[in-house]
Amino acid sequence: MTQGDKTGTYDHAAVEARWQARWMAEKTFAAKDDRSLPKYYVLDMFPYPSGDGLHVGHPLSYTATDIVARFKRHRGFNVLHPMGWDAFGLPAEQYALKTGVHPAKTTAKNISNFRRQLQSLGFSYDWDREVDTTDPSYYRWTQWIFLQLYERGLAYQAEIPVNWCPEMGTVLANEEVIDGKSEVGGFPVVRRPMKQWMLKITAYADRLLEDLDDLDWPEHVKDMQRNWIGRSTGAEIDFPVEGRDDVTLRVFTTRPDTLFGATYMVVAPEHPAVDSIVTDAQREAVAAYREQAAAKSDLERTQLQREKTGVATGAHATNPANGERLPIWVADYVMTGYGTGAIMAVPGHDERDHEFATTFGLPIREVVSGGDPSQEAWTGDGTLVNSGFLDGLEVPAAKQRMTAWLEEQGHGVAAVHTKLRDWLFSRQRYWGEPFPLLHHDDGSVSTVPEADLPVRLPDVERYQPSGTGESPLATVTEWVETTDPVSGEAVRRETHTMPQWAGSCWYYLRYIDPQNEERLVDPELEKYWMPVDLYIGGSEHAVLHLLYARFWHKVLYDVGVVSTKEPFRQLLNQGMILGEDGEKMSKSRGNVINPDEIVERFGADAFRLYEMFMGPLTATKPWQTSGLNGTHRFLKRVWRLFVDQDGRSVVDDGEPGDEVLRAFHVTLDRVTEDTSELSFNTAISAMMEFVNVLTRDGRGMPRSLAREFLVMLEPYAPHVAEELNAFLGGETLLAWEPWPQVDASFLEEDTVDVPVQINGKVRTVLKLPAGADPAAMEQRARAETGIAALLEQGEVVKVIAVPGRILNFVVKPR
RNA sequence: GCGAGGAUGGCGGAACUGGUAGACGCGCCAGAUUUAGGAUCUGGUGGGGUGACCCGUGGGGGUUCGAGUCCCCCUCCUCGCACCA
Numbered sequence: 037m038t039q040g041d042k043t044g045t046y047d048h049a050a051v052e053a054r055w056q057a058r059w060m061a062e063k064t065f066a067a068k069d070d071r072s073l074p075k076y077y078v079l080d081m082f083p084y085p086s087g088d089g090l091h092v093g094h095p096l097s098y099t100a101t102d103i104v105a106r107f108k109r110h111r112g113f114n115v116l117h118p119m120g121w122d123a124f125g126l127p128a129e130q131y132a133l134k135t136g137v138h139p140a141k142t143t144a145k146n147i148s149n150f151r152r153q154l155q156s157l158g159f160s161y162d163w164d165r166e167v168d169t170t171d172p173s174y175y176r177w178t179q180w181i182f183l184q185l186y187e188r189g190l191a192y193q194a195e196i197p198v199n200w201c202p203e204m205g206t207v208l209a210n211e212e213v214i215d216g217k218s219e220v221g222g223f224p225v226v227r228r229p230m231k232q233w234m235l236k237i238t239a240y241a242d243r244l245l246e247d248l249d250d251l252d253w254p255e256h257v258k259d260m261q262r263n264w265i266g267r268s269t270g271a272e273i274d275f276p277v278e279g280r281d282d283v284t285l286r287v288f289t290t291r292p293d294t295l296f297g298a299t300y301m302v303v304a305p306e307h308p309a310v311d312s313i314v315t316d317a318q319r320e321a322v323a324a325y326r327e328q329a330a331a332k333s334d335l336e337r338t339q340l341q342r343e344k345t346g347v348a349t350g351a352h353a354t355n356p357a358n359g360e361r362l363p364i365w366v367a368d369y370v371m372t373g374y375g376t377g378a379i380m381a382v383p384g385h386d387e388r389d390h391e392f393a394t395t396f397g398l399p400i401r402e403v404v405s406g407g408d409p410s411q412e413a414w415t416g417d418g419t420l421v422n423s424g425f426l427d428g429l430e431v432p433a434a435k436q437r438m439t440a441w442l443e444e445q446g447h448g449v450a451a452v453h454t455k456l457r458d459w460l461f462s463r464q465r466y467w468g469e470p471f472p473l474l475h476h477d478d479g480s481v482s483t484v485p486e487a488d489l490p491v492r493l494p495d496v497e498r499y500q501p502s503g504t505g506e507s508p509l510a511t512v513t514e515w516v517e518t519t520d521p522v523s524g525e526a527v528r529r530e531t532h533t534m535p536q537w538a539g540s541c542w543y544y545l546r547y548i549d550p551q552n553e554e555r556l557v558d559p560e561l562e563k564y565w566m567p568v569d570l571y572i573g574g575s576e577h578a579v580l581h582l583l584y585a586r587f588w589h590k591v592l593y594d595v596g597v598v599s600t601k602e603p604f605r606q607l608l609n610q611g612m613i614l615g616e617d618g619e620k621m622s623k624s625r626g627n628v629i630n631p632d633e634i635v636e637r638f639g640a641d642a643f644r645l646y647e648m649f650m651g652p653l654t655a656t657k658p659w660q661t662s663g664l665n666g667t668h669r670f671l672k673r674v675w676r677l678f679v680d681q682d683g684r685s686v687v688d689d690g691e692p693g694d695e696v697l698r699a700f701h702v703t704l705d706r707v708t709e710d711t712s713e714l715s716f717n718t719a720i721s722a723m724m725e726f727v728n729v730l731t732r733d734g735r736g737m738p739r740s741l742a743r744e745f746l747v748m749l750e751p752y753a754p755h756v757a758e759e760l761n762a763f764l765g766g767e768t769l770l771a772w773e774p775w776p777q778v779d780a781s782f783l784e785e786d787t788v789d790v791p792v793q794i795n796g797k798v799r800t801v802l803k804l805p806a807g808a809d810p811a812a813m814e815q816r817a818r819a820e821t822g823i824a825a826l827l828e829q830g831e832v833v834k835v836i837a838v839p840g841r842i843l844n845f846v847v848k849p850r
Numbered sequence: 851g852c853g854a855g856g857a858u859g860g861c862g863g864a865a866c867u868g869g870u871a872g873a874c875g876c877g878c879c880a881g882a883u884u885u886a887g888g889a890u891c892u893g894g895u896g897g898g899g900u901g902a903c904c905c906g907u908g909g910g911g912g913u914u915c916g917a918g919u920c921c922c923c924c925u926c927c928u929c930g931c932a933c934c935a
Contacts, residue, residue: 256854256930263853263931270935289935302935344933374934381935387851388933455934575929637888649875651863656928660862665888666875672890718864721874728874731891791870796916798870822902836915842869846915 044683046675048639052755056158064771065105065117065160071564073114078105079544079604081573081581082120082167084536085146086127090153091621092629092647092659097572097610099644100653100716102159104570106751107711109160110775116565117160118547120167121147125536126220129467132499139467139499143170153631157640158754160771165550169539170467174546176490177556178538179472181588183483184595186473190236191461193481198460200228205501206464207232230505233462233471233532237587241265241454243601244586252606254654257578264579266455271439272376273448275301275353277313278361285309285353285364288375288453291382292442293434295357296423297403298380299393301364302346305329306372313364315350322347322366329368344369344392355380356447357438358424367392375453384409404431459584461535466499466508468533474520475528485521491529507531540581541588544568544603556597567600572653575609582607608714611656613647618658629659641753642668648716648752667720671756673727674749677737678760686736687764694782699729700741701782707748708778720752739764744776792817793844794826802843810837817843 059065078101083094105117121143128139128146147168154161167174185191199208203223207230218225237244245265248258270290277283285301303310305326314322325347346367353362362380369388370379383393383400390413393400400409403423407414420426425441426434442448462471470491472484484491494515499508509531510516520527542556548565549557582604589603614620615627622628634643645667651657680686692700703726710719726745730737737745742764750757750770761770788806790813791798800823802816814835817823827845834846 254854259854260930266934268934287935291935369933369935371934376935379935386935388935391933453934578930646875649862655856655863657862660876663862663876665877669890670875676890717862718874721864724874789870793870793916796914801870834915836869838869842916844869844915 044675044679044681046672046756048641048671048755049636051759052156052158052635052640055755055758056155058769059158059160059771060155060163062769063162063164064769065115066162066164067116068114070114071560074112075116075565076105076108076113076570077116077544077565077568078108078570079117079547079568079572080119081571081577082122082540082543083150084122084125084127085143085150087131087142087146088623089146089149090631092613092631092634093574093610093621095157095631095643096613096647096653097574098154098157098159099647100608100610100714101570101572102644103648103711103716103751104714105160106754106771107775109772110747110751112774116165116547117162118165118167119154119159119161119163120165120543120547121150121169122536122540122543123147123168123170124468124534124539126465126467129465129499132467136499138495140170156632156635157644160754165547167543167546167550169469169543172490172492173553175469175539177546178469178534178542179484179489179491180486180556181542181592182469182534182538183472183486183489184597185235185591186483188591188594190239190591192234192236193231194234194458195229195231196234196460197227197229198232199225200230200505201225205505207460207462207505228505232460233530235459235461235587237459237584238454238456240587240590241267241456243590244456244583247586247590247602251602251604253604254607254609257575257582257607257609260578261583264456264583267452268454269450269452270435271442271448272451273356273380273442275356275362275380277309277364278352278354280313280351283309283313285378286376287378287380288451289380291385291435292438292448293420293423293426293429293431294382294385294403295355295380295438296420296426297382297384297401298355298360298362299383299399299401300381301353301362302367302370302379302381302389302392303349303364304370304372304377305366305368307366307377309378310349310366313349313351318348318350322349325366344388344395346392346396356442356445363398365392365396373457374455383413385413385415387413387415389413459587461538462532463535464501464505464507465533466493466496468535469493469538470509470533471530473530474518475530476520476525477527481530482520482522482527488521493533507533509533537581537584541585542592544571544585545592545598559597559599562597563599566598567603567605570606570608571604572608572610574612578609609654611652611654613650614656614658616659616661621659629661634661634664638664638668639671639755641756642671645670645720645753649720651717653714653716670720670724670727671753673731674753674756675760677727677730678742678763685763687742688736688738690735690738692738692741696729696733696738696741697779698782698785699726700745701779704744704748704776705778705783708775711751716752723749723752743770743773746770747773747776788840790841790843792820792823793842794823794847796844799823799826806840809839810835813837813839813843817845 080098080101105115108115123143128142131142132139201208201218201223204218208218208225217223245267248261268290270288271292272286272288275285277285346365349364349366351364353364355362381389383389384402385404401422402409403421404414404418405421406416406418417431420429420434426437429437439450470493472489472491474482494512496508496512501508516529516531518527518529545557549561552558585603589598592598593601617627619625619627642664646664649667678687703722706722707719746757746761747770758770785806787803790802790804792800792802800820804813804816814837830847830849832845833848836844
């Protein structure tokens, strides 16, 4: 409301444009260099700049972090609040395949649209720190990190069966395959062996697991990561195969204590020993079964087919504990990828084995008391029976005892296995980071020297995958064929590219020092800013992104680049916003809300307030455009407390009354606490109540409270707050104003409302002095005619009086 | 099947360590004002009786003077994992 406005109407478009321009021009939200200040690093999961632009889910978490960033500035913190682009990825490449437009062009266009949209919402990012994972000055360091991994032996090539998607002409990570189909596009995926780059994340499994304990993360996210890592302790046990001195069957079990209960063995259909141990009589049946299993898709094997199938090999193994003969079966309920691909079956104490034994009439033996194994497997604890030297021990002791015995006798070892597999790190795509690797004629691989980074992505004519599994890069001869700067030999570049996860694994570090050309990040700056204090993003990243980023962070910790073991101190997942119909928003359903339209109609401040007011940040909740009326109305009411319809000030110069002062300090107290606890919906409702009090009061905003009120409002509705502050004559921005102090003397009420109950039912409410003791309370209540009459009807057997809270008469009828 | 989280008015949601259930907002109803503005203001709005009475936080038990909150059993919903030995 700088001078010249004709009316006092709240014109959100003009107000918001004005302050956004000023923040940009003055670099208001640049993080400061002053390292004597306490720091706060608040991070959003940076978006993939898709062609669709922002959806309303983005501003949900971005507004939350923005409120925190602004709040922390008021609280005296040096705040780092950056934004960037996770811009490598399939959609741009797929668009290029269709149209021939270079992904870099599409990406640049999408980024500027995203940037415009984010800026229109007034987020207080430090735009000088913007990063873009597809920028060579950024992916230079992604490549550099890969070199560190490579040099530490954490990157290796392997010929392994991979998820080959014929439709897309590429290989997918396990995580990108859902029910046998590609996560993007839903195309069928088959298994096929191929030479791939792998990262040895399994070497960090224990640290990734242990360090979870100290993180301020939602328990369910930690649990998901624990599950994903899937660490099991137990033993590997060798079973000699009867009549075959050259073959032993090694199994992994978490229940070595039940070894005496093993009644048969099972190997996976793909197990390498099958061919050599199968008897002639069974050879044909086993071959048929294996063929059948191979033909089944993952979907059939895991989902559709629950009933157990299998076939005997005819071979037998010997139980090392008691010398019993155990038939060896082939069955697809044992998987080749976990443990050793072979198990000892203990149907008495394992549900799957029990089901299998029942189906095929195999013996079931009880070795742990507590259940009835003839009916169902007993998997609980108990005392060992029928188990020789283990008899009488409890399960945990028996596990130890058996493992020790196996080791003494040379029949086995204690062992730990994880579900976590090494990370398939190469993609046969164009739009990704090239590997800084050179292939020599002799088959050896060397690295591109650090000084020669980045290895730039060359321009190509065609983006089509070759269909053979090679990347489109393989066709760019003048790029592929190069000279090794070290040996001078003619070499070929690696043509695979890195997965999209690569760039997002470390971007939070680059924000700290985005222009540094000498280092990934300056060590002093890293020490100051890390760890990230608050990280908010979608729960779809609860496992993969967060696990990969933690892995790289730990490697960088070992390399000495970072000073913290963990990157993200506090994590939060925002909930999903559903469409107005209560269904997930999707183009096909036509229930998608476009943020641009909302901003145009109601303004960014009303939009921000609405998204925060919908409910708890972490809850899933449906969108309701009519709800914007509420927050928009609230802002108009705030406006009216300062400005009348003709643009004249209605700010009240008189002393505010006690009631207004009390209301203000109660509000400030609640907003301070709720904002600290990220309970934004209740903070907003507190401010609404206060504004309602003043509106009813009808005298305008008291001048003595005006600026403090605006500081309190600023994190939530920054444009309106700054505008009204300027209207008051404020020359300096609110952005760095200190947070107002709560005057606690106003929080204490002289009188309190105390409900009076008879047998737990409220009969009246008394206004009592705040300090009234139980006797005084009772006396006052008995003086009430209504109460006295009710008490007459029976005998008072007990009086519960909690000062300031409740008074309850327990009355026994006569 | 396993793990985690939920269930409160027509709707989104409040409710601190058990202490007046339904704050705040949407929507709706009535009125005022101005009138063509996606306005504003005031009052009302859980259900039933329609006077100060009863019933109400998914269902059933329990603990307690008192339960949305604590305990036990059950139903349903959401998310994740899914034959991991």
